[in-house]
Amino acid sequence: MRGASWRGKWDPFEELQREVGRLFQSLDPFPSPRHVRLFPPVNLYAAGDDYILAAQLPGLAPEDVELTVTHESLTLRGDRKRADGVTDDAYRRQERVMGRWSRTIALPDRIDEARATAHFSNGVLTVRLPRAESARPRHIVVSSSS
């Protein structure tokens, strides 16, 4: 019964929102993730002998994400579904990235994949990747021949 008859009549969101959004974007020296369309956005940190990879996966639960680690790369894979029972024409605005996604990140150094740990909190996956023993700087004693 609803649909074209009242589409456009009830519009609680007026133009200011767009203006506010534009204003914030113009102040924002960084590209907004929704324009980059890279999903999930990932940050990589070095903390002591570990790498820490953080991926923004809003709306996903730990069981929705497949994480595989090799000694030199990390792969994240999953499916992000829209809300159940909502048809496409019910959307007034669609900015969030949805659907199947996967990303492989090459790590800057060899890691010890057996000791990698992962943690999910508030839609952010954090993976701790200890650097492999063989990748750490080694001190070589130089001996002189007698």
Added chain:
Amino acid sequence: MSHDHPSIRVSVGASGPRTNDPTAPEEAGRASGPAFAPPVDIHDGPEGLTLEADLPGAAEDAMLVQLEDNVLSLSARIDSPAPEGARLIHQEFHVGEYQRSFILSDEVDRDRITAELKNGVLKVFLPRADRAKARRIEIKS
């Protein structure tokens, strides 16, 4: 209804100075970038509108949903996922402040707005006011 866990308080009215920063004091010294707008979906339902915003990293205590006059604003602060002293090697997202505002029409029942935060997604339900529903039936007949 599916909105049975309203975990976020929707504060109505002016909040005075913006002190929506319940994060640890040491965060205050960190250079915080400008606020950025989270991506948002809005869809219609029989009872009203549902707004969903991606706010990965936002915890309930660092999230503010506020209705002031007819402006609904969402703001949240996210902290770095890495421990202090970690060195950033590669960056695709920024930590700091999420902020976005919307103007609501009178057809939203402001007293019954509910919000919940789950897995970094804020869902705000904006019920249609009864007055608006009644008027719509009149037009149809």
